[in-house]
Every structure is written in structure tokens, then in C-alpha cells.
Amino acid sequence: MADHAHAPLSRRLTLPLLTFYGLGTTIGAGIFVLVGKVAGRAGMWAPISFLIASLLAAFTAFSFAELVARYPRSAGEAIYVREGFRSHALALTVGLMVALAGTVSSATIVAGSIGYINVFVKLPAVPGMILVLAILTGLAAWGIRESVTAAALFTVLEIGGLVLVIWAARTSFGELPARAGEFIPPAHGAVWAGIMAGAMLAFFAFLGFEDLVNVAEEARDVTRSMPLAILLTLAISALLYIAISFAAVLTVPPAELAASAAPLATIYERATGGGSDILSAIAVAAVLNGALIQMIMASRVIYGLADQGELPAVLARVHPRLRTPLPATGLVCGVVLVLALGIPLEGLAELTSVIVLVVFSLVNLALALVKRRREPAPPGVRVYPMWIPVVGFAISVGFLAVQLFR
DSSP: OOTTTTSSSOOOOOHHHHHHHHHHHHHOOTTHHHHHHHHHHHGHHHHHHHHHHHHHHHHHHHHHHHEEEEEEEEHHHHHHHHOOOHOHHHHHHHHHHHHHHHHHHHHHHHHHHHHHHHSSOOHHHHHHHHHHHHHHHHHHHHHHHHHHHHHHHHHHHHHHHHHHHHHHHHHHTTTTHHGGGGGGSSSSSSHHHHHHOOOOOHGGGGGGGGGGGGGGBTTTEEEHHHHHHHHHHHHHHHHHHHHHHHHHHHHHHHHHHHSSHHHHHHHHHHHHHHHHHHHHHHHHHHHHHHHHHHHHHHHHHHHHHHHHTSOOGGGBBEEEEEEOOHHHHHHHHHHHHHHHHHHHHHHHHHHHHOOOOOHHHHHHHHHHHHOEEEEEEOTTTOOOOTHHHHHHHHHHHHHHHHHHOO
């Protein structure tokens, strides 16, 4: 290995790869279950819940888009908080929170992946988790273009699964003009309470676009491509989710969707009259993709913090040939393995969403503080109005309060 000052990260990520990376972090295995839960809360108006959730997430997405163009560095959230609050301690805390969220998410996915894989190949739990983690670590260490290309292929499979469900429900979509009135909610408090409850749940299906900022030092034309990739990720995810939610409630009654452990498989089976093994295979790809991308993200956060002098310098070393941060990747792999094998993850998994919302709140507030001080943006950076981060902060705090006090 060489010192990171002599072996910088490789800028090999183009806009299409960045967008696939963002979609891979956002369109994960969760949507294969989440659409049924949203339908259980919002009923036939689940598409409205997904639309509202996408609009709520958009405020924070625009904040991230401006900040990543202002400060195109790894460990992005930590840098944004440091620049906004002028606090190294708070920045380090936020960086470690982001890395922890990614690591815990990876561990949860790796631990749960064996159940999906056993549908096709029987593997004992412990050797199976070690094997899965070894493959994912090898991909993450191989090279950023190679690992993100692998993630992009997984993402294409995930999107293909969603499109397959939408295509299977095409007959139901043909009924949409005649049933359009069913999707206009009445001005009734209980109905809108259900729609908003569904939107709060659907909001978490849009988390993931923020992970893009942590590969900023590996992006080409970062000032233009990174903000655009964030916004494309959110827009494409929203279109897919809304289409899936229409397919869901047009094909299967909402109460039945809510009771199904695999609602997309239920939709596919109801629409085609056949089996859904193909969706199970796609779910495996979604699970592995989620773990891979979270590991890449967490290793870049660790690398970025070390590169800024906040963590030991050894974690900022970059392999001269692979141009990936091997010590940081190895550390993340080790922590994921310990968590996956030895610690109950249910509470930690719930903590992940709380961590993300705390980070969202601080990032939005950091951008508002930067704007209040009227700090000039570098040339070519798109600057958004002050109300964007202010509304994003209010939304994030509101969701955080619900998570903490429900």
C-alpha cells in the first residue's frame, strides 16, 4: 500500500453509474415488503402516500445536491456539518453515525440473506454469512468502477423485478380509467390520517440517495454529475414506487396486501396465475446489492474522516493499483462480521432510521447556516432558496419525533 497522498481515489464514476449506485441504495429489498404495509395504512390511496413521501424527501435531496457540489469530498455529511456548525467534534460524531448506520444495515442484510439464499442453495447460517461477506468484501475492495458496476447489475435486476410486476398487472392498469374515482380521496380526516400514516412509512423507502455523496471523490465532473445523480435517483424511485403501488391496489385488495409477507409476489401470482420464483431470485439480488452498497458507503466515510485527520491515518491509505481504501474496507468488513454473527440486530436496525433522520436534520440545518452567512458557492454550483433546507429540516425533525415517541 502507498500513502493516500500519493494514491488518491480514482475518479471513474460517470453519471449513469452514479445513478445506478443511488438507485441501488434506494430501491432495496424493503420495497418488496413495504408496499403492502403502506396499502394497509392508506388503502386504495397508497399511490398518494408514495407521492407525498417523494415530495417530502425531495427537500433534503435538494439540500444534499447543493452541498455535495459545494464540498465534493468523501464523508460528505461530516464535512457539511463541520462547515455549517463550525464544529469538528459534531462533524466527527455525524461521520461515525453515518458509518455506523451503513455498517449495521450491512450486517442486518448479511444476517438475513441466508434465508433468501436457502430457497435455492442450502447453506448453514454461519459459514453462509462468512461466504456472503467474503464475496461482498472482495467486490468492494476490487475497484470502485468494478464494485459499482456489479452493484449496477444487481440494481438492473431489482428494477427489472419491479417492472415485471408492473407488466404482469397491465390488465389491471387497463381498468384504471374506469376506476379513477377510487383514487380521489374524500375530504375526510380519517382518510387523510391514513394517507399521511402511509406517507410516513413510505418515506423510508426513499432513503438511500444521501449515500451518493460519500463517493464524491470517485465521480467524474462531480459538480454537475453528483447533484444530477441524486435528483435522478429520487425521481426514478418515485415513478417506480407510484407505479408499483397502483399495480398493487388495482390487483389485490389492500387488506390482503397488508397481510402478505411478500406482497409483490402476491401481486405477480394474482395477475399471472403462476409461481413467483423469479421474484424470489430478484429479492436475493436486492438483498446482496443493499449490503454491498452500504459497505462501500461506510468504507468511504471512514476513509474520508481519516483523510481529514479525524481518524488514524492508516484508514486513509489507498491501494496504489486497486485505488480503493483497503484498510477502511477491511475495518468495515470486520465490524459487519462481528455484528452479523454475534449481536441481536433488531434494535440496532431500528436505530438506523433514527440515525439517518438525525443526520438529515443536521445536514439541512448546516446548509441553512451556510446560506445565512452568505458564504459564496464555487463557480458552477446550483444554489437553492433558503426555504429548501428550512423545510427539509422541519420534515426531518417531524419524522424523527414520530420515530422516537411513537
